[in-house]
Amino acid sequence: MSTIVSLPDQSTARVPKRNYLTNENGLLSWLLTGDHKRIAILYLISITFFFFIGGALAGVIRLELLTPQSDLMAADTYNKVFTMHGVVMIFLFLVPSVPATLGNFLIPIMIGAKDLAFPKINLLSWYLYLAGGAMTLAAMITGGVDTGWTFTTPMSTHFSNTNVITTGLAIFVAGFSSIFTGLNFIVTVHRMRAPGMTWFKLPLFVWAHYAASILMVLGTPVLAITLVLVVLERTIGIGVFDPTKGGDPILFQHLFWFYSHPAVYIMILPGMGVISEVISTFSRKRVFGYTAVAFSSVAIAVFGFFVWAHHMFIMGVSNYAVLVFSLLTMLVAVPSAIKIFNWAFTLYKGSITFETPMLYAFGFMGLFTIGGLTGVFLGTSGTDIHLTETYFIVAHFHFVMVGGMLMAFLSGIHFWWPKMTGRMYPEKISQLAAVVTFIGFNFTFFPQFLLGMLGMPRRYAAYPAEFQVLNVFSTAGASILGVGYLLPMIYLVWSLKYGAIAGANPWQATGLEWQIQSPPLTENFTTIPVVTQDVYDYEWLERQKEHEVTHVG
Amino acid sequence: MSEEFQNHDPNSGHTETEQHIVGPATYGIIFAALLVGTALTIGASYLEMGAWNPVVAILIACIKATLVVLFFMHIKYSSKLMKLTVGAGLFTFLILVGMSLSDYISRAWGQW
Amino acid sequence: MDSHAVATTADAHGHEHDHPAYLRHHFVSYEQQTETASFGMWLFLLTEIMFFGGLFTAYLIYRNWYYPAFVAGSHQLSITLGSFNTLLLITSSFTMAMGVWSAETKRHKGLVWSLIATLILGIGFLGIKTVEYKEKWEKHHIPGDTFSVQSFVNPSSDAEAKAAGDKPMGLDMARKTEVYFSLYFAMTGMHALHMIIGIALLCGMLFKAVRGGYMDGNIAFVENFGLYWHFVDIVWIFLFPLLYLISRHQ
Ligand code: HEM
Ligand SMILES: [Cu+2]
Numbered sequence: 001m002s003t004i005v006s007l008p009d010q011s012t013a014r015v016p017k018r019n020y021l022t023n024e025n026g027l028l029s030w031l032l033t034g035d036h037k038r039i040a041i042l043y044l045i046s047i048t049f050f051f052f053i054g055g056a057l058a059g060v061i062r063l064e065l066l067t068p069q070s071d072l073m074a075a076d077t078y079n080k081v082f083t084m085h086g087v088v089m090i091f092l093f094l095v096p097s098v099p100a101t102l103g104n105f106l107i108p109i110m111i112g113a114k115d116l117a118f119p120k121i122n123l124l125s126w127y128l129y130l131a132g133g134a135m136t137l138a139a140m141i142t143g144g145v146d147t148g149w150t151f152t153t154p155m156s157t158h159f160s161n162t163n164v165i166t167t168g169l170a171i172f173v174a175g176f177s178s179i180f181t182g183l184n185f186i187v188t189v190h191r192m193r194a195p196g197m198t199w200f201k202l203p204l205f206v207w208a209h210y211a212a213s214i215l216m217v218l219g220t221p222v223l224a225i226t227l228v229l230v231v232l233e234r235t236i237g238i239g240v241f242d243p244t245k246g247g248d249p250i251l252f253q254h255l256f257w258f259y260s261h262p263a264v265y266i267m268i269l270p271g272m273g274v275i276s277e278v279i280s281t282f283s284r285k286r287v288f289g290y291t292a293v294a295f296s297s298v299a300i301a302v303f304g305f306f307v308w309a310h311h312m313f314i315m316g317v318s319n320y321a322v323l324v325f326s327l328l329t330m331l332v333a334v335p336s337a338i339k340i341f342n343w344a345f346t347l348y349k350g351s352i353t354f355e356t357p358m359l360y361a362f363g364f365m366g367l368f369t370i371g372g373l374t375g376v377f378l379g380t381s382g383t384d385i386h387l388t389e390t391y392f393i394v395a396h397f398h399f400v401m402v403g404g405m406l407m408a409f410l411s412g413i414h415f416w417w418p419k420m421t422g423r424m425y426p427e428k429i430s431q432l433a434a435v436v437t438f439i440g441f442n443f444t445f446f447p448q449f450l451l452g453m454l455g456m457p458r459r460y461a462a463y464p465a466e467f468q469v470l471n472v473f474s475t476a477g478a479s480i481l482g483v484g485y486l487l488p489m490i491y492l493v494w495s496l497k498y499g500a501i502a503g504a505n506p507w508q509a510t511g512l513e514w515q516i517q518s519p520p521l522t523e524n525f526t527t528i529p530v531v532t533q534d535v536y537d538y539e540w541l542e543r544q545k546e547h548e549v550t551h552v553g
Numbered sequence: 554m555s556e557e558f559q560n561h562d563p564n565s566g567h568t569e570t571e572q573h574i575v576g577p578a579t580y581g582i583i584f585a586a587l588l589v590g591t592a593l594t595i596g597a598s599y600l601e602m603g604a605w606n607p608v609v610a611i612l613i614a615c616i617k618a619t620l621v622v623l624f625f626m627h628i629k630y631s632s633k634l635m636k637l638t639v640g641a642g643l644f645t646f647l648i649l650v651g652m653s654l655s656d657y658i659s660r661a662w663g664q665w
Numbered sequence: 666m667d668s669h670a671v672a673t674t675a676d677a678h679g680h681e682h683d684h685p686a687y688l689r690h691h692f693v694s695y696e697q698q699t700e701t702a703s704f705g706m707w708l709f710l711l712t713e714i715m716f717f718g719g720l721f722t723a724y725l726i727y728r729n730w731y732y733p734a735f736v737a738g739s740h741q742l743s744i745t746l747g748s749f750n751t752l753l754l755i756t757s758s759f760t761m762a763m764g765v766w767s768a769e770t771k772r773h774k775g776l777v778w779s780l781i782a783t784l785i786l787g788i789g790f791l792g793i794k795t796v797e798y799k800e801k802w803e804k805h806h807i808p809g810d811t812f813s814v815q816s817f818v819n820p821s822s823d824a825e826a827k828a829a830g831d832k833p834m835g836l837d838m839a840r841k842t843e844v845y846f847s848l849y850f851a852m853t854g855m856h857a858l859h860m861i862i863g864i865a866l867l868c869g870m871l872f873k874a875v876r877g878g879y880m881d882g883n884i885a886f887v888e889n890f891g892l893y894w895h896f897v898d899i900v901w902i903f904l905f906p907l908l909y910l911i912s913r914h915q
Contacts, residue, residue: 642711
């Protein structure tokens, strides 16, 4: 298979002695750092930790569902396990996954800046994340929560006697970490661009993060106040969500989903940004319809605020609201489709190579398409009444969140690994991991669509015996998937020491981040770049290389 | 090393105008207007205007808030970006309130 | 062989021109830094708008559902105290604006006195709020187990309700006053919390100003604090008519 990888001569090449990793030493130099790249690494380590906690919980869930009876654990333990799985995966892994790691690392470099606009707030956001994470763990260890990640009232306010308050406050704190990340990105993109770096020269990765940041800044506070109200309801019994006092539990749903629908786009847009970069690089073409893809990110962010009630079709909202929100939901699928089509056109007649990031990107395109289209089924109010609260929903959001965002995350981690560490990951085994992940994923989650269609409800430890075959498939797939995730964990750590020296631009990619040394210097650029080339300008890169050769020769 | 990445004039990428300083005279006038607004809104609440009472109250509050934003918070003299930012906040706020209320209002309309 | 299109070896701190000490290394100029700071502050205020947005949504819904209870509930608040507090807060906004102007024009005394005035007015506001809360406590109008509907089913037993000429309410609607007071405490409490944070910041700023701070042109903190303070004022501008002035003519 052909490859575009071009590495420096391994016998002479070295990882540059001076870089952001070696600049300062000692634990404190990390814990007090303002460097966006170091903070990205801190985030990477912490979210990986939480990913494996969430993953272990997922394993337990699948194990319980191997048999129709609730035999591995009691039903209420099962409730706590899936709640913790959801809370950890959504608030502590998916929301910060790409933005806080890759976004943090790359956005300043991609726009030609030395750092984010507010380095201290960036660090603060990591500490808030840790505090939120620690509180979540504390809630888990001291008895858990059983409301589901959606904290549905009046369950969460009246009937649950588990750690709702601690978990709610944990999410409140983690939410502010996300707000600060988003705020930092928006200001940075507006204010810190290098001379010549106009809006339409920004990599699509930056556009996607910009859009996601808008959602973080405007959506998350509504979640915060909602959780505050839940906590107040539990502690002093204010009546805002309590029907016996005249409150309306559906108001909780409105407020919660006003955040949580946009939040699903917080969880996918940054991933879409990764995919744009990867697809362009490995087909050596400018992303087809650059402007359309850029604006579709913003459109997703804006439309994202108009559709939240599609999570509430059966909850007693008015029929007219159902109609309107159902129609608006169709609307939001349009910009998502624009992206998929444009990526497909980018591939068309491109010189495609199949390195690991590209394999994950292909996985993303297929799985996200299925996830998005099933979302349209669910947005159609009639179909939704049959499918809601079944495994169909579980399959839908795992296709977009695991098949979409997690694939994109792994794609991005592999793609920028040489930039972050200065070393390549091992190609063959990582290609294997990508394929294993894809196969495992489909085995795990495709049967769940069928289960949902057949009517298996979500969130129960036991189920009728006729559903067992498909559940066994799903559990078997999950174990394959688990292997697929453990592999990168192992070989990426291995590569830190033994990986091939990557050099500045192993992929021959065009972004500014590839024009500086790997790993970069603390200040990224010694002189602030003046951007004259276009975005994804592969001809410019060619000229650049020729220039280099004559220069050296 | 290519010519494209040469050192540059640090300010060339940023063409913001010099900051406008708002003075005591303006602040004084706005302060007075806010006091008048407060008096008006208290007075209006004692008048019988039926459905118009809340409308008038909110309208006066909006005018007062706008004055604060424009003058005390300098938005009148700020860049387009800042104006847009404030607008975006207001817009999203209205979506939250408006779309939520749309459900509550239309619930009473009953079945099709 | 490494193809660096950007120089990576030269000394990063070889700036050719003088920078003021407060210019952080990743900004090109001081203008860029202050604009950046105030833009960041505005984005933070957007999150605040949405934060209060949830409460306003709840308020509007329940006010429409339980209008009589909201009217009766609002009659329990003292217009005099509410208006006086509004006066304090608006004045403090004005003094804060004067503080920003003093900092901008490098008037040391002006800054210090403006901050002192703002501080006193802010503390005054909280003091009056405490008096109001205390009265609610004594009359069992705090939502929760101790909440009592006495003043609403039997208005003649209650001075405020009697003064406002309230008619006795059915128990069903009377109990909805708890929703009113829930929102009253959630909204004014959240607002008061913002005031307390503001006052803490104000103290720190005053401390620095007294010792000659903010006279070197580095006034981003004063300006951004001003934005925050005015925002808190705006929230009150809405809370006052919504909570205190519901239909005083009935
Ligand atoms: C492409 C357009 C999409 C559409 C039209 C769509 C539509 C829907 C609808 C209508 C529901 C509610 C189903 C119900 O509760 O009955 C739903 C649930 C869900 N969707 Fe999507 N969706 C889309 C994309 C996404 C994306 C990109 C994500 C995340 C990355 C996502 C995550 C979720 C989650 C987590 C739930 C379930 C929440 C819960 O009840 O626990 N969706 N989707
Ligand atoms: Cu949704």
